[in-house]
Amino acid sequence: MTKITLTVNGTRYTRDVEPRTLLVHFLREQLNLTGTHIGCDTSQCGACVVHLNGVSVKSCTTLAVQCDGAEITTIEGLAPEGTLHPLQEAFWELHGLQCGYCTPGMIMSAADLLAKNPHPTPSEIRHGLEGNLCRCTGYENIVRAVSSAAEKMGSPDA
Amino acid sequence: MTTESDLKPRYVGQSMKRREDPQLITGRGTYLDDIKLPAMLHVALVRSPYAHAQITAIDARRALNRRGVVAVFTGQDMLDINPLPCAWQAGRVTNHVNTPRALAVDTVRHVGEPVAMVLAEDRYVARDAADMVDVSYEPLPAVVDARDAIQPGAPQLHANAPNNIVMEWEAGDRAKTDAAFAQAEVVVAEPIINQRLIPTPMETRGTVARYDAATGEFTVWMTSQAPHVMRLLLTAFVFGIPETKLRCISPHIGGGFGQKIFCYNDMAFTMWAARKLGRPVKFVEERSENYRASTHGRDHITDAELCGRRDGTITGLRVKTHANLGAYLSTIAPGIPTTLYGRIITGVYAIPAAYCHVTGVYTNTAMVDAYRGAGRPEASYLIERMVDRFAAEIGMDPAEVRRKNFIQPDQFPYENGLGLLPYDSGNYAPALDKALEMVGYADFRALQAEARTQGRYVGLGISSYVEICGVAPSAWIGLAGEGWGAGLFESANVRVHLTGKVVVTTGSLPHGQGLETTFAQIVADELGVPYADVEIEWGDTQGTPFGYGTYGSRSLTVGGTAIKKSLDKIKAKAKRLAAHMLEANADDIEFADGKAFVRGAPAQAKTLAEIALQASVAYSLPEGMEPFLDETSYYDPPNCTFPFGTHIGIVEVDPETGHVDLQRYIAVDDCGNLINPLVVEGQIHGGIVQGIAQALYEQAIYDTNGQLLTGTLLDYAIPTAAMAPHIETAHTITPSPVNPLGVKGAGEAGTIGAAQCVMNAIIDALAPLGVKHMQMPATPERVWKAIHKEL
Numbered sequence: 001m002t003k004i005t006l007t008v009n010g011t012r013y014t015r016d017v018e019p020r021t022l023l024v025h026f027l028r029e030q031l032n033l034t035g036t037h038i039g040c041d042t043s044q045c046g047a048c049v050v051h052l053n054g055v056s057v058k059s060c061t062t063l064a065v066q067c068d069g070a071e072i073t074t075i076e077g078l079a080p081e082g083t084l085h086p087l088q089e090a091f092w093e094l095h096g097l098q099c100g101y102c103t104p105g106m107i108m109s110a111a112d113l114l115a116k117n118p119h120p121t122p123s124e125i126r127h128g129l130e131g132n133l134c135r136c137t138g139y140e141n142i143v144r145a146v147s148s149a150a151e152k153m154g155s156p157d158a
Numbered sequence: 159m160t161t162e163s164d165l166k167p168r169y170v171g172q173s174m175k176r177r178e179d180p181q182l183i184t185g186r187g188t189y190l191d192d193i194k195l196p197a198m199l200h201v202a203l204v205r206s207p208y209a210h211a212q213i214t215a216i217d218a219r220r221a222l223n224r225r226g227v228v229a230v231f232t233g234q235d236m237l238d239i240n241p242l243p244c245a246w247q248a249g250r251v252t253n254h255v256n257t258p259r260a261l262a263v264d265t266v267r268h269v270g271e272p273v274a275m276v277l278a279e280d281r282y283v284a285r286d287a288a289d290m291v292d293v294s295y296e297p298l299p300a301v302v303d304a305r306d307a308i309q310p311g312a313p314q315l316h317a318n319a320p321n322n323i324v325m326e327w328e329a330g331d332r333a334k335t336d337a338a339f340a341q342a343e344v345v346v347a348e349p350i351i352n353q354r355l356i357p358t359p360m361e362t363r364g365t366v367a368r369y370d371a372a373t374g375e376f377t378v379w380m381t382s383q384a385p386h387v388m389r390l391l392l393t394a395f396v397f398g399i400p401e402t403k404l405r406c407i408s409p410h411i412g413g414g415f416g417q418k419i420f421c422y423n424d425m426a427f428t429m430w431a432a433r434k435l436g437r438p439v440k441f442v443e444e445r446s447e448n449y450r451a452s453t454h455g456r457d458h459i460t461d462a463e464l465c466g467r468r469d470g471t472i473t474g475l476r477v478k479t480h481a482n483l484g485a486y487l488s489t490i491a492p493g494i495p496t497t498l499y500g501r502i503i504t505g506v507y508a509i510p511a512a513y514c515h516v517t518g519v520y521t522n523t524a525m526v527d528a529y530r531g532a533g534r535p536e537a538s539y540l541i542e543r544m545v546d547r548f549a550a551e552i553g554m555d556p557a558e559v560r561r562k563n564f565i566q567p568d569q570f571p572y573e574n575g576l577g578l579l580p581y582d583s584g585n586y587a588p589a590l591d592k593a594l595e596m597v598g599y600a601d602f603r604a605l606q607a608e609a610r611t612q613g614r615y616v617g618l619g620i621s622s623y624v625e626i627c628g629v630a631p632s633a634w635i636g637l638a639g640e641g642w643g644a645g646l647f648e649s650a651n652v653r654v655h656l657t658g659k660v661v662v663t664t665g666s667l668p669h670g671q672g673l674e675t676t677f678a679q680i681v682a683d684e685l686g687v688p689y690a691d692v693e694i695e696w697g698d699t700q701g702t703p704f705g706y707g708t709y710g711s712r713s714l715t716v717g718g719t720a721i722k723k724s725l726d727k728i729k730a731k732a733k734r735l736a737a738h739m740l741e742a743n744a745d746d747i748e749f750a751d752g753k754a755f756v757r758g759a760p761a762q763a764k765t766l767a768e769i770a771l772q773a774s775v776a777y778s779l780p781e782g783m784e785p786f787l788d789e790t791s792y793y794d795p796p797n798c799t800f801p802f803g804t805h806i807g808i809v810e811v812d813p814e815t816g817h818v819d820l821q822r823y824i825a826v827d828d829c830g831n832l833i834n835p836l837v838v839e840g841q842i843h844g845g846i847v848q849g850i851a852q853a854l855y856e857q858a859i860y861d862t863n864g865q866l867l868t869g870t871l872l873d874y875a876i877p878t879a880a881m882a883p884h885i886e887t888a889h890t891i892t893p894s895p896v897n898p899l900g901v902k903g904a905g906e907a908g909t910i911g912a913a914q915c916v917m918n919a920i921i922d923a924l925a926p927l928g929v930k931h932m933q934m935p936a937t938p939e940r941v942w943k944a945i946h947k948e949l
Contacts (some may be wrong), residue, residue: 018282025281031288035185037412039360040445044871047360088183092175095840100182101189101360101412106204126879133871135360135413136670138847138908139879141840142431 004068006032009077017064023057024048026064026075027107035104039133046132049105049112050074056112058131075104078111086149087111096145098136106132110146118154130154167677169689173836179670187410190364190381191442192245192441198366199228201428201441202284204274204291205265205451209300209522209864211292213264213273221276221290225281230291233261233272236430237317240423245387246493248327248518254319256520258486259425260396266295266410266917267315267485268522269864270450277439278889291395296374300522300864304459304482307521315485315520324483325492329500331513338474338511342465346547346770351623351933352536354457354482356449356868357529361412363452364442371436376404376429380919383667384567384707387644389699391421391489392429404429408697413670416528417453418669419709420489428732444626448871454858455529457482458495458536464544470554470562472643475512477503477540482527483518488527490642492518497640498533498626501574501578505541506624506802507563507584507723512576528709530848531625531909538623543691544916546620555917557594562623570796571791579634581624582896589890591623593804593826596886610926616812617923621915624802626895627903628715630795632892644917647794648712649703650720652681652728654787655773658767660687662724663695665705666717671905672837673713678722678831680899684725685766688754703790711846714833715799719897721790722726731787735773738780801902803827805846805911810917813927816942818854818920820883825911827887830894832904838904839887845908847882852909853916855881857935 001016006033015030025052027033027050027087039045048060051073052158087107090096106129113120113128120128125146126139134142181187239260247253274291278284283787292774300311306312315322316374339345368381376468382388385406393401409419424441432439436646443452460479481495500514545563550557564586571580594600602618609616629635632645649665662681666673682689697703701755705717720873729749736754737744746756753763764772769787772778776785808822825842832838855875855901868874875881893900920936921929924945932944 002312020282028192033185034189036363037189038191039362040871042445042870042872045360045445052738075183079184091178091183093692093834095176095672097179097182098672098844099360099411100178100187104185107183115576119833122884125878126882128873129461130843130878130880131879133360133876133939135358135415135848136844137840138843138845138885139877140885143879144882 005063006067006070006072008072009074013137019065021064022060023062023064023067024059027059033074033076037104038105039100044133045106046109047102048067049108051108051112056109065074075108078107086152087146090145090149093153094141094145094148095138096141102132102134106142114153119150131158167683170683170833172679172834174675174679174789174834176672177678178672178674183782186312189361189410189412190379191365193366193379193409194368194600195368195438196867198438198440199277199279199435200281200284201439201527202276202288202289203272204276204293206262206269206271208266208295208297209269211266211297213262213266213296214296214297217239217272217292218274219615220292220718221287224283224287224290224294226279227276227287228279229273229277231431233263236427238262239426240396240398242423242426244489245391245393245643246485246490247641248496251325251327253492254316254323256316256319256486258423260430268524269866270447270524272451273432277431277435278386302521302860302862304480304519304521304754306518306520315522319520320518321673324487327500327516328497329514331511331575335511335513336473336478338464339463339476342473343467344548344552345463345465346544346551346929347463348544348547350460350540350543352456352458352464352539353934354526355455355529355852355856356858356874357417357455358417359417360449361415361421362443362445363418365424365428366438366440367432368438369432369436369561369766377407378404378425379407379409380425381411381417382406382408383411383669383709385667385697386665386699386704387707388421389423392425395644396426397429406699408667414669415530416455416532416709418528419707420453423783429565439852449869449874450866451524452651452843453488453525453527454484455526457526460540462544464548466548468552470552470559472507472509472548475504477514479514479516481516481518481580482521482523484523484525486525488525491525491527493526493641494533494864499537501576502534502626503541504574505538506565506622508565508569514576523860523881524843530845531906532710533627534906534910535849535913537912539914542621542623542868543917546918547779549931550925555571557590557599560590560620580796582797582885582894583892584624584800585892586798586802588623589802589826589828590804592888592890593806593824596824596888597806597808597822614901615813615923617809617811617919617921619807619915619917619919619922621911621918622803622804623911624800625906625910626797627711627793627801629710629712629798630716631797632794644793646706647792648716648720649705649790649792650724650792651703652719652721652724654766654770655770658687658691658770660685660692662692662696662721663702663719664721665703666713667697667708669708671708671713671841672834676714676833676837677718680718680721681725685723686750687766711780711905711946714901715897715903716793716795718901719795720791720793720900723793724789727789727791728787731770732769734765734780734783735769737937739772795896797896799830799896799902801827801829801904801907803907803911805915806920807915807919809916809923811920811923811941813945816938817947818936818941820850820916823883824886825863825908826890828890828892831891831900832889833901841904842908844889845886845906846885846912847877849909849912850882850916851877853936854932855935
């Protein structure tokens with residue numbers, strides 16, 4: 001067992017983990033943050049995307065011990081309790097989700113995309129989200145939602 | 159005076175954002191793997207690496223010595239429970255039925271078939287220990303292709319199925335069809351392969367089982383589209399215990415697409431182990447396990463022939479299909495390539511003579527069962543490809559051939575001669591016209607010709623489809639007819655609580671379709687109550703009336719109508735009680751906008767909340783009336799519904815690389831009345847991309863030894879956002895006369911319309927190069943080979 005200390009959604013945790021523990025299992029099993037999902041075993045689907053020190057990572061391919069001292073944000077911590085991030089609002093408003101399983105990872109990836117490129121074209125959104133698979137929506141409304149959120153986040157009163 | 163018919167719906171027809179979403183966008187959903195029970199054990203499976211083999215020995219000693227391992231069980235341990243049932247055998251013919259056991263006994267018949275289960279305190283330990291179970295196999299020859307499997311000398315999978323044949327089934331009039339071909343001016347024939355697909359819901363499947371030894375009751379959480387059916391199958395067929403001893407709960411489901419309809423062995427072995435060990439047991443598939451061992455879809459090999467006259471009239475269709483059903487029969491597998499395929503092969507056309515023969519075949523592959531569209535995508539792909547092939551042969555515009563042969567509006571209800579109930583309603587030309595207008599068809603051919611002069615290969619593909627939704631009635635689909643071993647009604651209970659809040663429990667089981675929102679819109683309008691006062695409950699066999707679940711685009715047509723019927727009963731009772739409260743005659747009472755009043759005197763109205771309170775406190779009820787507004791309905795429709803539409807795609811093919819660029823995709827769908835257009839559009843989008851994926855990207859491939867070469871998401875190409883096109887949608891609306899909501903169903907339409915649309919476009923693009931037909935998926939390699947005649 002290895003002792004790690006990290007901050008998740010603003011709360012500091014110190015835990016003993018097996019060195020092989022994947023971040024996604026640490027979040028889900030030890031911290032009970034089950035909004036981060038697992039959809040594959042080859043790091044393709046992106047359902048597990050979280051932010052590690054502000055950058056999106058696939059938590060199924062990250063070891064918990066690599067996150068010692070790091071700041072992690074998961075879907076549960078993307079917006080302050082009781083509020084929604086503009087991306088969450090837009091996914092809701094524009095029907096950017098159906099079963100909702102890919103949605104946390106999709107939103108976390110989209111947030112990272114908008115941080116790097118605040119005004120993406122639809123094509124840039126499609127390519128920017130290539131690491132996230134959705135089987136329900138055909139992506140049409142996801143692209144609309146990310147465009148709409150980008151617009152709102154970029155507007156002066158946002 | 160206000161009457162019911164004057165009132166505009168406040169919610170129905172509105173694109174309301176979904177009430178399901180706040181949980182899901184904040185990570186507060188509860189999917190199966192999120193469930194943790196005290197003392198719960200984790201399962202890892204030992205699966206067969208061979209497609210066909212005898213199990214000669216299983217030695218679990220090393221695994222059992224691993225700290226944290228609680229038990230290892232094999233198929234031999236579970237001989238006290240029965241194999242899984244096959245609930246839908248092909249109708250009116252002999253089916254040679256073989257179904258899987260909870261764990262394999264003696265023989266494995268496909269790669270990934272579970273052989274032993276390891277139970278441990280922790281999922282990592284379970285996985286470690288699974289690799290420490292030593293299984294000895296004697297490999298046997300394997301066969302993976304349906305046509306190979308029926309040849310003399312092929313490896314035999316099951317003693318009761320000579321030549322690996324599950325069943326031989328036919329539809330239509332063979333003699334009349336043969337005669338049509340004998341007299342035909344033009345005959346076109348093509349091999350049509352509808353390749354094997356893997357459904358790939360983003361959440362894999364899983365089960366959590368708990369057993370209470372004191373009561374003898376199981377509680378099982380499952381990734382199921384049909385928990386009531388699972389309860390029935392697992393108790394009455396697998397365990398032989400009273401149905402009342404099992405409670406099935408579907409939590410949030412991360413997509414299903416058919417794969418989560420069925421009864422799976424993990425349901426049985428987790429229950430068995432939970433009872434044996436007295437501890438809750440969880441099993442969740444890894445993706446590669448889902449790919450090897452959960453159901454696949456499609457996998458038809460077909461010889462198709464279509465005949466007609468040079469004026470464009472289609473006179474006959476003759477089809478012979480080999481349907482690969484995998485190593486065993488999954489829950490409803492034989493019904494898919496028969497009732498849901500062979501009976502609708504003529505599609506939207508009035509073809510006077512048609513015949514379809516289907517051979518169901520066992521092979522050493524994963525089981526094949528319903529996948530989004532289930533039989534109907536195979537049928538619509540076949541007919542739409544053949545109609546295009548015919549149009550090209552006679553040199554006629556494919557849009558005109560379609561228009562000329564469409565079933566006409568005055569022909570409904572339409573009997574297609576293939577043993578289906580009559581098509582309910584339809585008007586196919588307006589959907590075609592609208593799609594042609596949206597794509598700019600009038601100008602397209604000139605643009606295409608110009609592109610060709612520049613060496614660019616641009617093509618347009620048309621797909622006019624019809625499908626079967628809300629499959630019913632039970633009297634037709636049932637055992638004596640189409641072979642379905644049960645009914646296909648749906649249920650709903652509506653209660654108006656004493657505070658006026660409305661609780662609806664439904665036997666339907668949403669898993670992404672937005673049914674909570676759609677149902678609540680209907681309820682709020684019908685009862686005239688605030689939308690927020692309506693609660694929709696589902697998914698738990700304890701507390702919901704028996705229902706068959708959500709699949710086959712049936713939940714609004716059948717489940718929604720069951721709710722409507724209960725609402726009608728609620729209103730009728732509310733009127734009687736209001737009459738009592740107003741000291742009026744019940745016949746004089748109107749119910750509108752959430753109030754009951756004497757006709758012509760709306761000022762003296764009683765609100766539904768007031769009536770519900772009176773019904774609940776119950777101290778003054780009309781003589782003989784029971785307390786509470788609480789009504790249950792079971793709705794068994796008189797017919798299926800038949801949504802339709804036309805899709806058009808435009809592609810440009812790069813002749814150097816074979817790459818297909820899908821540049822435009824237009825979908826005009828008619829699914830009857832729209833309750834929530836936003837939700838319907840989402841269903842259409844998602845369905846279309848699954849169909850496009852079949853045309854361009856996806857194929858489950860086994861090598862000749864039965865190894866699945868596309869065993870992970872690395873190898874099986876489900877589309878990313880960058881691989882999916884922008885989709886332009888529109889609707890025509892032809893209400894269904896079958897149900898009072900006038901709805902037809904929308905969940906599968908996109909998939910049913912899409913694949914042939916893309917393939918027709920590719921072949922249109924390559925027509926100048928002499929390409930007449932090509933199999934899916936149209937990968938660059940396959941397109942390049944078609945261009946270079948290396949088929």
